[in-house]
Amino acid sequence: MSIPIKKAYADTPLGQIHYRTALHPSPTKNPLILLHKSASSSACYDLLISHYSSLGHPCYAPDMPGFGNSFDPSDSDVADIHKRGTGWYVSLFMTVFQSLGLCEPGKKVHLIGHHSGAALATELAAEYPEWVSSVLLVGASVMDEAERAEMRKTYFDPFNTPVADGSHLLKTWTYLEKMGVGGDLALQQREFLDHARAWRGRMLIYGSVWDQDAVGLYMRIQAPMVVMCARDDVLWKFFGNVKALRGDVEAVECGGANFTVDRDVEGVVRTWDMLMAKGEHV
Template identity: 55%
Template sequence: MAPSVVKKGYADISLGQIHYRYALPTTAAPKTPIIFLHKSASSSKSYENLIEYYVSQGHPCYAPDMPGFGGSFDTELDPSPPYSTTWYCSIFEEVFRQLGLFAAGKKVHLCGHHSGSTLALEMGVTYAEYIKSITMIGAGLMNEAERLEMKSHYFAPFNKPVMDGSHLLKTWNYLQQGEVAEDLELMQSELLDHARAWLGRMQIYGAVWNSDRQKNFMQIKCPMLALCARDDVLWQYFHYVNELRPEVRAEEVGGGNFEEVLAWKECAKFMDEMYAEVGA
């Protein structure tokens, strides 16, 4: 089996180290870089298929792990919780400047999934001068009442580590509720990510449920694409995309809550079409 083109690196920032996956094309004239922002409680590993595809198309690709996820520093090291989406975005901004992605005269495509799409929307407002397009996978454009309702169901550390190891079986059973149950390799990968991020998951959830995604969505000036699976937990909010902004392309894909892994080819098809329109 040929070695993966996806590499790993670390960015040293003020609070610790941010781990990221990346791949660089060998072409003399690379296309616009793509930054992938993962969902909770996955990691940048979930984007490896898309990274491999897009680097083959000439795009430099980067996928950081959020603080508290994957190989990045643990969020409890920071002395000032509660966390906000602005806090996460400011950390990524520091990383992207260090990597030369946020620089004068340069632009990137953003692709975010679930929590990552919330961060992508805020970055599209706060750092608009660097953003060429935004792809939202499972955007979750819920209103305030709906955010509070979802928080009441999901805001609990269901898999906090315990000595008898029962938290691991709880995590496994949690993952089996979705499409991921059909793929043993993906189940194992997500089990490890979810077990590692049992606390980080709650911290980013607390941040995204306090974020007014609809407000940010309405302020975005760059082209946007919204993708969602019918059996994604956030499908019930997908209608807001075109109710709020009819001009934004919204497309159904497969893959349940793991569209970027199980339906990455469908996602890439629609992303390719947007990139062709805006200029790759």
Template identity: 55%
Template sequence: MTSLSIKKRYADTRNGQMHYRYALPSSPVAPPREVLVFLHKSASSSASYEKLMTHYATRGHPCFAPDMPGFGGSFDPSPEAVEEIETQGMRWYVTIFVDILKQFLASYTNGSGGTSSVHLIGHHAGAALATEMAAVYPSLVKSVCLVGPSIMSAGDRARMRDKYIAPFNRPVADGSHLLKTWNYLRDMGIRGGCGPGSGSDDDDDDERDLYLGLHQREALDHIRAWKGRNQIYGAIWRQDGEKYLRLIQCPVMAMCARDDTLWPYFENVQKVREDVAMVEVKGANFTLDRDVEGIIRDWSTFILDTL
């Protein structure tokens, strides 16, 4: 039996090459499972979804996880593209993502059109992207799972913009931006319960290694995306998330951790849509790595309920 592996490819867009990860079932599943699409947060990359992709691909779901423009292995927006982002907001990202998703679906089905809709999961910025994508392309999206959604009033969005829009880790000659990025991630909850006192010495060593690996991966992604982070944040804080959430026609699930920076706004989702399935998870701003089991437990049931 062929073991499953996550592979990487590039897709051409009019602005540049988009990088994405994908995983296909190692053997056919009957009936075929629907495609899952994973949209990462700022300033991570599609690498943050590898654990979830591995789980679901081994259970028969084709998985697709792109890097946003300005993040991971994808192109950096040109000055002309940045002007378009400032004018079009999140719709600029949505249009590009839908284009490369359709390319992936066509290649996966050999152009047969056999897969017509997908399940979306988006984290933070990816949740904002998934919200607008589902609202604007209802025939393409079968369900939406929002991990750390940012449904806020205009005033709250303005305050978040003022707090997070500054390029805090712009490269500087003395390299101090590298440590600043490392410390920023620590303060955002990447460490969790790792460290001395959490168990035996061996357990501490294993947990510390896992933490350092995650911290290192996220630091590299955040350092790379210091410009892309601000570009998409500007679009997010201009997005009327309430409007798009109301327009979504498919089932919606929302997840958030109490120590996530967006937890204070989590209940806004249900104020807008009482039919949204609300789930509390763990892991601060890094639920995708720190509470994989929690996501799988509830999202799997949610997906099955939409069939």
């Protein structure tokens, strides 16, 4: 059964959060929350939403503030983000999830997060253990302070700030090629538009991720968890931390470089199906 993906907005005290959703007329399974990477948008989850909504999972994929069609953080929001880091995003998203009825007593969800979205999923799972049935992290930033500082040096450059001659647009296009978009022109065009739009939001979430105590949060997660990463993902060199820190967590190699949720849907589905089955029985 094909379920249409719809787009909607949730009001928050700070602005509107745009999200994609697909709701089976007779849902039989726990909801899925899908959190995108920087500087993509919820569009990266269309294939997974289509698959899982047809199986009876209500699906919700929000755009982070500063990304997709969500609001842009104000100057006061930016000051708050600098103080609170990823906690600012998590708190705002919980406001949205509550407004959508996803946090009612006894209700649980399955989480997937990709890159920056994995950082938010990690914090959500650690802070709200009674609410999360399972968590799948794709390209997770499970790094200690020194490793996060290393990534900050490499990936904290505002490379595509808009300039009058438009050269930032070509930089954005070639950046995506280097990140492993894989020769799919339609995918590259979509990601180009998302990355150009989120040039400012990208820096805000990256700064928050590099300041996050990812290891501490990761160690606190109680729900069944799997971490996936591709060899050509920029975070592959830190993938060994997953098992080194927690032998109980399965580490799965996947494909698709930094675009796994688009380019290796079969691999994600295969792993997530097994994980969700385990989460349903915990």
